[in-house]
Amino acid sequence: MQTSLADFVRDTPEGREAEAILRKCVHCGFCTATCPTYLLLGDENDGPRGRIYLVKQLLEGAAVTASTQAHLDRCLTCRACETTCPSGVRYGRLADIGRRLMEERVARPFWQRARRRVLAEVLPRRLLFAPLLALGRLAKPFLPRRLAESVPVSPPAAGAWPAPRHSRKMLALAGCVQGALSPDINAAAARVLDRLGISLAEAEGAACCGALRYHLNYQDAGLDDMRALIDAWWPHVEAGAEAIVMTASGCGVTVKEYGHFLRHDARYAEKAARISAMTRDLCELIDAEFDRLEPMLERKGGARLAFQAPCSLQHGQAIRGVTERVLARAGFELTPVPDSHLCCGSAGTYSILQPELSLTLRGNKLLALATGDPELIASANIGCLAHLQTGTQIPVKHWIVALEERLRR
Numbered sequence: 120m121q122t123s124l125a126d127f128v129r130d131t132p133e134g135r136e137a138e139a140i141l142r143k144c145v146h147c148g149f150c151t152a153t154c155p156t157y158l159l160l161g162d163e164n165d166g167p168r169g170r171i172y173l174v175k176q177l178l179e180g181a182a183v184t185a186s187t188q189a190h191l192d193r194c195l196t197c198r199a200c201e202t203t204c205p206s207g208v209r210y211g212r213l214a215d216i217g218r219r220l221m222e223e224r225v226a227r228p229f230w231q232r233a234r235r236r237v238l239a240e241v242l243p244r245r246l247l248f249a250p251l252l253a254l255g256r257l258a259k260p261f262l263p264r265r266l267a268e269s270v271p272v273s274p275p276a277a278g279a280w281p282a283p284r285h286s287r288k289m290l291a292l293a294g295c296v297q298g299a300l301s302p303d304i305n306a307a308a309a310r311v312l313d314r315l316g317i318s319l320a321e322a323e324g325a326a327c328c329g330a331l332r333y334h335l336n337y338q339d340a341g342l343d344d345m346r347a348l349i350d351a352w353w354p355h356v357e358a359g360a361e362a363i364v365m366t367a368s369g370c371g372v373t374v375k376e377y378g379h380f381l382r383h384d385a386r387y388a389e390k391a392a393r394i395s396a397m398t399r400d401l402c403e404l405i406d407a408e409f410d411r412l413e414p415m416l417e418r419k420g421g422a423r424l425a426f427q428a429p430c431s432l433q434h435g436q437a438i439r440g441v442t443e444r445v446l447a448r449a450g451f452e453l454t455p456v457p458d459s460h461l462c463c464g465s466a467g468t469y470s471i472l473q474p475e476l477s478l479t480l481r482g483n484k485l486l487a488l489a490t491g492d493p494e495l496i497a498s499a500n501i502g503c504l505a506h507l508q509t510g511t512q513i514p515v516k517h518w519i520v521a522l523e524e525r526l527r528r
């Protein structure tokens with residue numbers, strides 16, 4: 120794609136990066152076929168190729184409007200288009216650059232700004248989010264049906280966290296919303312890893328990975344969250360932590376890209392690159408250690424399980440088929456999930472900011488997941504888990520929780 124970037128951006132790091140991405144696009148349109156919003160809305164500007172053109176126009180200095188912004192807002196940042204693209208176009212990065220510049224040029228209505236600000240202030244702060252969530256649960260019977268449905272059920276008990284006793288040590292991220300919504304996930308991961316001779320710890324002061332604020336377009340605040348998390352982890356890294364294990368693929372995809380996000384920060388670039396290099400999704404770790412885990416598993420017969428592969432896992436981190444392999448080896452009978460590449464509509468704060476599209480995608484995903492009549496739905500990201508559970512009676516669990524239930528006591 121030919122480009123002629125405007126003066127305001129041409130010689131900036133973002134401009135150079137965007138130009139390199141744009142030049143890779145050959146307009147073939149293969150990506151539109153796997154874009155959830157294009158499939159629902161049928162508008163070229165609600166698909167990746169159209170959005171790429173919109174960002175190109177913005178970077179070339181053309182006037183942009185609220186309508187241009189709406190097309191970018193409707194993008195889930197699921198990155199299915201990146202998986203499909205034969206030219207290696209890094210759409211997600213281009214969208215980040217475009218959205219930041221768009222935010223500077225198009226003023227949002229007051230209510231939109233207020234809503235995004237509240238989300239950016241509350242969600243990353245566990246001390247604010249947890250009591251508000253508890254309040255929402257108390258008020259649930261009095262809320263309108265649709266709002267009540269969006270309040271997650273009470274969290275399962277976490278159970279005991281094993282005492283640190285092994286020479287192999289790894290870090291887990293307590294995160295922002297996961298600790299309040301599902302404290303059992305990291306605890307289950309810690310117990311499974313303990314059986315494998317690995318002590319898992321959550322670093323004190325480690326909070327949000329930065330994805331929430333970054334993708335709400337408070338990009339500087341998101342970068343600050345990333346720096347704060349590196350600071351919280353760094354003493355453990357220096358003390359010999361072997362890896363950072365991510366139990367939420369939405370956080371994992373961000374932490375794996377810290378090296379890129381902070382590459383121009385003289386103080387943090389090197390540390391960020393090291394943090395990214397030592398970060399692994401939990402499924403990568405369990406898959407690598409599975410031969411040692413297998414003898415500890417009870418063969419309970421093949422419970423039928425549908426696995427929902429989060430976009431942040433299959434598209435963002437390009438990890439495909441690994442969790443499924445682990446679950447199949449653990450004895451689960453994996454049921455078919457048509458169109459498994461399509462987003463469930465959770466997508467961070469998307470379910471709050473774009474409720475209609477999000478609910479349609481959730482309905483489609485739940486239908487696909489129910490195809491093989493599963494007893495259980497498993498996923499690998501807290502956002503997807505909470506979003507899916509609000510629309511089905513089938514239990515939805517993190518896969519590590521389901522796996523732990525198969526460990527011999």
Ligand code: SF4
Binds near residue numbers: 153167200
């Ligand atoms: S990130 Fe997802 S929603 Fe956005 S353009 Fe790509 S495929 Fe479509």
Ligand code: SF4
Binds near residue numbers: 200
């Ligand atoms: S598939 Fe890739 S090269 Fe083709 S239009 Fe989409 S982004 Fe451009």
